[in-house]
Amino acid sequence: MSTSDPLPTDPLPTGPLLRTRDVEVVRNGRHLLRGITLAIEPGEHWALLGPNGAGKSTLLGLLGAVSHPTRGEVDVLGRRLGRVDIRELRAHLGHVNPRHPLRSPLTVREVVLTGLANTIEPDLYRKPGPEAFERAERLIETLGMTAVAESLWPTLSQGERGRALIARALMPSPRLLLMDEPATGLDLTARELLLDSLDLLRHQHPELASVLVTHHLEELPESTTHALLLREGECVAAGPVDEVMTTELISACFDHPIRISRHEGRWTARTAARRVPGA
Ligand SMILES: Nc1ncnc2c1ncn2[C@@H]1O[C@H](COP(=O)(O)OP(=O)(O)OP(=O)(O)O)[C@@H](O)[C@H]1O
Numbered sequence: 001m002s003t004s005d006p007l008p009t010d011p012l013p014t015g016p017l018l019r020t021r022d023v024e025v026v027r028n029g030r031h032l033l034r035g036i037t038l039a040i041e042p043g044e045h046w047a048l049l050g051p052n053g054a055g056k057s058t059l060l061g062l063l064g065a066v067s068h069p070t071r072g073e074v075d076v077l078g079r080r081l082g083r084v085d086i087r088e089l090r091a092h093l094g095h096v097n098p099r100h101p102l103r104s105p106l107t108v109r110e111v112v113l114t115g116l117a118n119t120i121e122p123d124l125y126r127k128p129g130p131e132a133f134e135r136a137e138r139l140i141e142t143l144g145m146t147a148v149a150e151s152l153w154p155t156l157s158q159g160e161r162g163r164a165l166i167a168r169a170l171m172p173s174p175r176l177l178l179m180d181e182p183a184t185g186l187d188l189t190a191r192e193l194l195l196d197s198l199d200l201l202r203h204q205h206p207e208l209a210s211v212l213v214t215h216h217l218e219e220l221p222e223s224t225t226h227a228l229l230l231r232e233g234e235c236v237a238a239g240p241v242d243e244v245m246t247t248e249l250i251s252a253c254f255d256h257p258i259r260i261s262r263h264e265g266r267w268t269a270r271t272a273a274r275r276v277p278g279a
Pocket residue numbers: 027028030032050051052053054055056057058059215
């Protein structure tokens with residue numbers, strides 16, 4: 001399967017890979033999202049930012065065809081949620097679940113290969129062919145995992161698992177990669193290796209689009225092109241990263257005076273309201 005393969009039923013229309021129009025999500029009488037309108041094109045790499053409880057994971061669930069909106073429209077790969085079999089759509093999305101429920105001692109290579117059929121354990125009825133092995137090797141290399149390709153899952157560090165899961169999600173050549181806080185809990189080296197791998201991946205696959213959820217600007221790869229800021233379920237700003245990741249908009253999103261700076265492509269954020277005299 002290649003990145004240009006159509007969905008099994010009929011060909012994909014051209015246009016955005018993801019589109020939402022005036023989306024609302026209401027659960028148990030509570031508005032979790034309201035008025036979200038968004039379009040994500042091939043080659044765009046979006047950061048989804050906002051404080052705890054802003055609705056980031058809820059929105060990622062819609063984009064990953066995991067759940068449906070209460071009102072509004074969500075088109076994933078040109079298909080309207082509610083009108084298609086979402087299991088079929090999900091097969092064309094790379095969704096990285098940091099809580100991957102694997103229990104058996106598979107090697108990194110075996111875990112990556114399970115991405116082909118999106119199973120947890122190796123699919124006994126669908127053995128991977130030589131092309132799949134070759135692709136797994138390339139992805140393992142891109143994600144900087146060659147040295148640990150034979151290591152067993154239970155022995156891996158959190159950072160190694162995170163990168164292995166991204167390689168796994170990319171096995172079926174998805175058009176879209178969705179990541180929920182992939183750098184959470186990683187030490188400095190592991191985080192930097194992850195971000196470097198994402199930059200390399202995006203460089204090697206210019207048609208891929210991605211959405212990365214985080215609370216922390218330091219966890220954004222340099223290759224981030226767009227950002228959407230969420231606060232209390234509503235969009236504070238969305239668009240090209242340099243227009244959205246500003247001191248003013250980030251402060252409004254996090255409801256706190258925060259100063260943003262960008263150095264050599266990466267962002268840092270710190271409070272603009274220091275309480276230490278002279279600081
Ligand atoms: N089924 C539900 N019923 C009611 N409220 C819910 C339900 N699911 C989630 N919520 C609430 O919706 C809000 C948004 O949750 P969500 O997980 O999308 O936020 P988030 O931005 O990803 O947060 P975090 O950064 O803490 O992971 C939270 O306040 C959460 O408690």
